[in-house]
Amino acid sequence: MANRFERARQELIATPALVIDLPTIEHNLQRLHCYAKQHGLQVRPHTKTHKSRRLARMQIEHGSVGLTVAKLGEAEVMAAESNDLLIAYPAIDPDRRRRVAELAKSHTIRVAVDSSYGISVLAAAAEAAGSTIGILIDLNIGFPRTGAATPKIALELAQQVAQAGKSLRLDGILFYPGHVWAPADQQAEILTQIDQRLAETIALWEAHGLTANIVSGGSTPTAFQSHMIRRQTEIRPGTYIYNDMNTVRAGYCTLDDCAAAVIATVVSTAVPGKCVIDAGNKTLTSDRNVLQPETGFGHVVEYPDAQIVRLSEEHGEIDFAACDSLPQLGERVTIIPNHICPCVNLQNHAYLQTADGIEQDSVDARGLLT
Amino acid sequence: MANRFERARQELIATPALVIDLPTIEHNLQRLHCYAKQHGLQVRPHTKTHKSRRLARMQIEHGSVGLTVAKLGEAEVMAAESNDLLIAYPAIDPDRRRRVAELAKSHTIRVAVDSSYGISVLAAAAEAAGSTIGILIDLNIGFPRTGAATPKIALELAQQVAQAGKSLRLDGILFYPGHVWAPADQQAEILTQIDQRLAETIALWEAHGLTANIVSGGSTPTAFQSHMIRRQTEIRPGTYIYNDMNTVRAGYCTLDDCAAAVIATVVSTAVPGKCVIDAGNKTLTSDRNVLQPETGFGHVVEYPDAQIVRLSEEHGEIDFAACDSLPQLGERVTIIPNHICPCVNLQNHAYLQTADGIEQDSVDARGLLT
Known part of the structure; x- marks a missing residue:
């Protein structure tokens, strides 16, 4: 797929960032x-x-x-x-x-x-x-x-x-x-x-x-x-x-229909064959894919054969065993989450990609206990 | 265990509520x-x-x-x-x-x-x-x-x-x-x-x-x-x-050492043998217990043999098959979460139980993307 979040990925907004494509x-x-x-x-x-x-x-x-x-x-x-x-x-x-x-x-x-x-x-x-x-x-x-x-x-x-x-x-x-x-x-x-x-x-x-x-x-x-x-x-x-990886893997839409993604940065490649991104379960949630729980904690757009195998609170560990190449330290990747609703609920703000550029939008109704 | 959150449970603060016992x-x-x-x-x-x-x-x-x-x-x-x-x-x-x-x-x-x-x-x-x-x-x-x-x-x-x-x-x-x-x-x-x-x-x-x-x-x-x-x-x-159910079930502490709980209300008993509380994965997270994932999504203090079997975003489904009695509609229960860190991160505020009463504390550093 053409990465419709490519512009946000290139913009060097601080990561992890929730990006919405209008x-x-x-x-x-x-x-x-x-x-x-x-x-x-x-x-x-x-x-x-x-x-x-x-x-x-x-x-x-x-x-x-x-x-x-x-x-x-x-x-x-x-x-x-x-x-x-x-x-x-x-x-x-x-x-x-x-x-x-x-x-x-x-x-x-x-x-x-x-x-x-x-x-x-x-x-x-x-x-x-x-x-x-x-x-x-x-x-x-x-x-x-x-x-x-x-x-x-x-x-x-x-x-x-x-x-x-x-x-x-x-x-x-x-x-x-x-x-x-x-x-x-x-x-x-x-x-x-x-x-x-x-x-x-x-x-x-x-x-x-x-x-x-x-x-x-x-x-x-x-x-x-x-x-x-x-x-x-x-x-x-x-x-x-x-949309999200739940609706994609269930066949209700394609990756091109996904309007929300998390841009993350590779912060460690110290463990051979793996890398760590700055999106853990406080960004992606621990939600597994409903129909295909074995697929990991989201989809890496730039490395479609990679698998997000484990999440700590701020670390996401990605296994690249099935990939030809690994990202470099500091490289940014685009993640489509499994379940977008609780993922959005974790953020105070999202970045909106419009025809004119990128602006911030507030997640107005989150963090309300009741 | 004596429920140290009993006072907050009786106070009729709006639920779901994150309560901390000082x-x-x-x-x-x-x-x-x-x-x-x-x-x-x-x-x-x-x-x-x-x-x-x-x-x-x-x-x-x-x-x-x-x-x-x-x-x-x-x-x-x-x-x-x-x-x-x-x-x-x-x-x-x-x-x-x-x-x-x-x-x-x-x-x-x-x-x-x-x-x-x-x-x-x-x-x-x-x-x-x-x-x-x-x-x-x-x-x-x-x-x-x-x-x-x-x-x-x-x-x-x-x-x-x-x-x-x-x-x-x-x-x-x-x-x-x-x-x-x-x-x-x-x-x-x-x-x-x-x-x-x-x-x-x-x-x-x-x-x-x-x-x-x-x-x-x-x-x-x-x-x-x-x-x-x-x-x-x-x-x-x-x-x-x-502390939380991860540290309790791993043997590092007892239930009496748990200082944080979610007070929830029973909002539906329409399905026989089960009840629904107003705490789902936007309150408790989807985190399973690290060592005993089969135990469900937290511990119900008032019904220790009950099991929180499924979470939607705002619904928690509890199975009472192993219990002698079921709660009534509107009854409040106390939940000790599996993993307290991401659970706290979902809230803007918590209620603090002090010697003098119950007051609000802000979760100052949550919702910060980076």
Whole structure:
């Protein structure tokens, strides 16, 4: 691949540096929105990936109907960019529900909930604040993390919301297909199961006079197969704006679609056959590749056969046994991380490559505990 | 164990929250300094673990001779707390060497180096700044990450430093025994090998008229066995101030010695036999336990037989199959992380439990790219 981070690599910005290529982001946004438009799907991107107000603004400009967040801190930052926020998280503890209810005074706020307790306490918080919180019932469609276990439980929760008065508004269903990180030959079956489970749940709701206006699904892996889940009305991809080695190795994009990289410097070549770069797990995280964990801790663009075999906090050890040549001390390399979301979360700032040059962008919503 | 984080857990501070117990820190500092004094060892703690000026000050007050850092950003923050800083990192790229030389104008600065190239460029940087940089030759004592591969190479590098004129000062030897994270029955042999390798290198230096005034070793795992490495003059432990499940499961301390924990809230119990807490890999990191990776992503104090089996970014999934009871929705639990250093690095603030109450402390040196 042509290294689209070559300019940043040559610029001698201090390393390790997180570099974002804006033209590639433009391309990634256009691709997703074009697909969504074609299939009549709304897009509500998950901002956990970039945590940047500037990039959220670009997502809105490309036609997103609103933004998705995981934390209230993110919601409070992104409230400046959109009036329509989805907290795709059971925000039911005292601190979160108070902040949700407060934000719902000025914004359209929706929260995903999977418990009767959660519905009760959110209703009480909204009542105390004098606001209305939109509720999406979180439905377990085969990935056992959160979500109502059966269509019947989802119905009971929806009925509780519908009966809660004006503090809550039943907006629909949310699901997260985390198990779609599977080999390609298993995906069609997973998508079919999700499609059936949703159809069954919605039919049950309708039989009881309830409507799911929004049926919100994730995520980047399934983004371009969303039309196979027929009742879905909106998608919440996050990673698609940057991509990473998880989406590349799963076949969802190519290296050329990766908009974020870490530029690192070789700081030691004292151990024969290896070199050490200044990017360890405090830069790249310890996340292994989801589908190919044996491939190491990221991809070295200039040495595609090299392998990042071990990370300390600030050291990345690269094995060059499969390469014809080794880098020199002081040489810079470009790393595409396995999982870009937690990697961005480690930085206060990123460098943006634009058509005009390189500028700094702040990772506005990182480091917020809650 | 009595949960020393019980007070913070009851306080209803927003979760996830990183809580530090100051009395336990006092205990950990006293234990290490008492041991070091007994054996005539200097202590130069690694501040990468806490990144807090306040805690660095406590380490100085307990008799540390100076501070250790990995990044220049950390050095620039910690320069306010100590006049004597060791950068235990090959700080040889243009940005780092310029900042090292600048800091050396006002502080005693030492840098670990393992290459002739590194020595040349640091000498040039110090000359340009009009300062003197102290050099420790990084020696590979069996952990193949950085470090001169043989005593002979270490001698040649030392000679280069000695001949560099007043820009550099040969201060001694640095080593990092990362391979001491090994089962207990292999450690004595590792320590003996380190001891022999150091003796051999120092003898070679002395035969050529060179002295290693400082012989600086790590780390928390070997801290209390440091007397077995006879030529060592100082130790650079980092984790000892907090401890974590890595040091507990390796047998270096008990759960009662852990001074840092994450308080988390149960936000979903929708999947039978499991619960989800609001601490995922953006709070706990994806680091597995070094010696017992099968134990999951940390220890749940209130449910010691539970296992944190999977982390998403903001979700931690806990399996309670081995427990008699499950927590309720909204209940708070205390998690001791596997590896506390990168975990602290994720937070802008921590809560400190003192004798008087709970206050906030800033993680001053985190989020600094370089």
